[in-house]
Amino acid sequence: MPAFQTSPGMRDILPADSARWRRLNGVFAEVVEAAGYGQIITPLLEDIGVFTRIGDATDVVTKEMYAFEDLGGRQVALRPEMTAAVCRSFAQHRPTVPWKVWYTGSNFRYEKPQRGRFRQFDQVGVEVLGVDDANLDVEVIALASEFFQRLGLRRVKLIVNSLGEPEDRARYVEALAEHFEQCDLSEQSRATLTKNPLRVLDSKREQDAGAIATAPKISEFYSAEAAEHFATVCAGLDRLAIDFEVEPTLVRGLDYYRRTIFEFQGATLDSAQNALGGGGRYDGLVEALGGPATPGIGFALGVDRTLLACEDEGVFASDDRRLDAFVVDVVGGGAAVEVTAELRAAGLAGDRGYDNRSMKAQMKLANRSGAAFALIVGEDEDANNTVVVKPMARDAGEQQTIPRTDLISHLQHELRNLR
RNA sequence: GUGGUCAUAGCUCAACAGGUAGAGCACCAGGUUGUGAUCCUGGCGGUUGGGGGUUCAAGUCCCCUUGGCCACCCCA
Known part of the structure; x- marks a missing residue:
């Protein structure tokens, strides 16, 4: 019964575990540095507008932010994710493109903790700004894939999808809303429907399974450009012999995604939180933060969950410290x-x-x-x-x-x- | 935020239907007056998460509270 202990959802990483932590970061740095990415280190604290101005309606920015007023009267927040911060940095410094950066660090979300989910959690990831090429999408996905391979993970499943161009996405959302209106959805999904019809596709409740199965498919709404972009991505992954599945119901969490999105799932994780990481294109995000119109793509991988997967696959056989x-x-x-x-x-x-x-x-x-x-x-x-x-x-x-x-x-x- | 479940030594766990808390591991010391890993002996260690109530008596029953875990939700 110590007088003080870690706040809920936060924990100490003790030496036995920090060695694995360091190893993971080391492998990641090796993989991405070798692909021309440079590390970016941004503040833990940002103007709250960096996260709210993008108009995201997700819980992440509407309900779960550690937001407060600093002593100078500024409204600030502990970052809940890295992508918006990197885009803010891009808009602030205007580096020449393509701008390829990687990062590792903590994010904060005020959620109820459970297995694989913490209020302070670490991610490693990359972002590339200023490139529209679908072959970059392939490269970015391949990097994450290579990272898992290099770590020793074998049972990671990659799923990809495309949300189409913003207009495609808008028309799809409309059609989807219309469809779900007529279905007998669960109460929670009904609530989700009013906020973001896309996310109803994410429901795991049995009651919603039928409605989801009969829902219109995003692929029916692709413009010619979106269809071609996605086809190029899939062809590129095939060419690199990267296993993946097209998952039409994959929508990802944050609302700013456009076109290519993807997610990595730990096949061995016996847990509700089995997404090891994910990402996608977010063309338009830099502009929303006051920068020039700039295409962007990236991913973030959860360090804790990846480590859980490593545990399950027995990746770290011998990691005891040895002195001379x-x-x-x-x-x-x-x-x-x-x-x-x-x-x-x-x-x-x-x-x-x-x-x-x-x-x-x-x-x-x-x-x-x-x-x-x-x-x-x-x-x-x-x-x-x-x-x-x-x-x-x-x-x-x-x-x-x-x-x-x-x-x-x-x-x-x-x-x-x-x- | 909602629901379920749990909380006893540093760790993992015991304690019949309420009778006043115990083991293994770990740690420390000794057996071995300069030698670890094995073995033997001993020792340290707990206001049973916190607060209140019922009772002659509460780790055990009731209420509140805090925290962990699991799920929903959300997402990494």
């Missing part, structure tokens, strides 16, 4: 301080015991640390300028007494033999 050496300081003198510093200066990973604890206690620490060698500094060693080097592995041979001057080169030699 652990210094056991029996005399509590300066020798151990020097030895530890020399280790680290030589680029070896080393820790040590403190508080003059018994040799036995410190050996236990050495064992627990996973160090390859224990370096014992006792009375004799301190007096003779030597260190006992003891291999910790079960069958790694006898310990040796080594002169301090030879310690580092001896260790480096021994470590090489271990690998």
Whole structure:
């Protein structure tokens, strides 16, 4: 019963998990940097208008924002997503296009937490501004796909769809509303219908299944350009041998999407929150934020959910931390301080015991640390300028007494033999 | 926001129909006066999430509250 604990939906990522966290970020950075993307770091806090001005009617911006007035009287919000912030940045700095950026960081949404859903959650993602080419859509989807592959995930399902041009989408929404009006929808879907008919397609309730199955299809409303754009995307994915399914009911959450949209689902995730990530085109978003008319596309992947999927697929088999050496300081003198510093200066990973604890206690620490060698500094060693080097592995041979001057080169030699 | 469910030691969990809280793991120490991982012995550790009520007596029953989990919703 601690006096304080993390606020609901927020948590500490402790060392055991943060290593995986770092690995995921590392893999992502490798994949996207190799494709010409540069990292962008934007503030956690933005003018609230960055998120509201785009006219999004979703819960994300209407009900779930951490919004408040700062001490200067500005209306601000913790970012609930990254895309709008990146577009704001584009409109502010007007970089030359194509502008290809990637990011990693936290977002905030005031939702009720459950498995795979937190109030502070991390995403990695990319955004590209200023390119209309459908082949870019292919590239962006391929990058996410490559990232999952590189992580070691095998059972990630890709679904894609196109919402058509804005006019196509508008006509479709109208037709959809008309259709659903005549159906016996669930109460919740009826409420959704008045806000955004598209999202009724997302309903998982059985009562709505029939109405959704008989609903008009977006593909019937595509203009020639939209149809061609989408066909190019599908052909490109085929060409790269990326498995995907066209899912006509995929609409994605945020309202600003146009044309290509896609989502990655964890096939193994036994959870309601199985969307690992998704994205799409949002031509028009930059303009809505006061910039020039600029096409855009991107995706965001949930770090927590991707890590859950990794867990389920057993991707991280062995990730225990390993030290090269652990210094056991029996005399509590300066020798151990020097030895530890020399280790680290030589680029070896080393820790040590403190508080003059018994040799036995410190050996236990050495064992627990996973160090390859224990370096014992006792009375004799301190007096003779030597260190006992003891291999910790079960069958790694006898310990040796080594002169301090030879310690580092001896260790480096021994470590090489271990690998 | 709605619904369900749960809350006991640092962790995982016990405690018959209300009788005054226990185990494993972890941690610490000793067995081994300079040596871990095994083994043995011992130790530390809890106002049973918080508050109120019923009762001679509440971890156990009732109410409120806080938090976790799961689902709806929403979405990553």
